[in-house]
Amino acid sequence: MSQLTDKRVAFLMTDGVEQVEYTGPRAALEEAGATVVLVSPKPDSVQGFNHVDKGDAFAVELPVGQADSADFDALVLPGGVVNADDLRTDPTSVAFAKAFFEQHKPVGAICHAAWTLVEAGVVDGRTLTSWPSLQTDLRNAGATWVDHEVVTDKGLVTSRKPDDIPAFASKLIEEIAEGPHGAQHA
Template sequence: MASVTLNGLNVAILVTDGFEQVEMTEPRNALDASGAETQLVSPKDGQVKAWKFTEWGDTFPVDMPLDSARPENFDALLLPGGVINPDKLRTLPDAVAFVKAFFDAGKPVASICHGPWTIIEAGAARGRRLTSWPSLKTDLKNAGAEWVDQQVGVDQGLATSRQPDDIPAFNPEVLNLFASARRQLRQTAAE
């Protein structure tokens, strides 16, 4: 993973209370170590509280409130899972619109566990091959996606993974996917 350089890449991490802690912290650490600038974006002001497998986890400062966040100021999006977090986000029109804007602009998105619930709500699952926590299989199929049971899948600018145990396979794929966005930015700047 250390060979991927993401200097200058701005990544939004959309969460609210109840995101699975390791599904945010581990990918974020990998992104930060590769030089990306990550920001926690949330509909909540101040702090968000993580879920840690079977109980509440740590709190994290919100870097940018959702109502101030502009998708055009970010190059990529990370959607951690947990059950509570994406279930709340998919009911918030501003959160759904934020996610949809990344897909509409062709920017890369990474999602793990229950995170694809928000992708379904944004209308971006149709025609994509992806994975998730197994209980989302029917939801994703009903939304027009091809669901696969594997550690990580990458299709049409979307990297997905099933669960925390898959993070060692997920992180390198996310870095590689987001590196493609960095290359695009450099090309555009050179033109």
């Protein structure tokens, strides 16, 4: 499968990332031909978790402070409570995520990752899903929250949890292959 040949995709994450929400989508995108880059506010490595148990460490391929959204075709935000909470308090990470919306590029967010989107101010008027505990945060930010395996809204792909990864990855591949979405906006 080579639907995504010549596409570069940034995965923005930090310590506390839900490991499978990184490794599963990354493997699917790479299998589809994409070049994937782990971007992080951490300089060296990111500690993954399997729910509450420590998982693998992943090498940071590009510090977020040196990353330029113009160099990528899409952004993926894996979940994990600690990961998402830390990213939403990092202004450089929030600005990096928001830039993809400003450039009309596809963005995927799974589980708790929608917190970063709330902080970036990009969910107002959008329909999305997430881990259920985020639904009030998303509604308060102007989004319509639904409990579905995967939701696509003008280039924004969201899912709830690890069980949704196959559907999430499939929709990500489709949206990234389509390229920029004029209706995707900040």
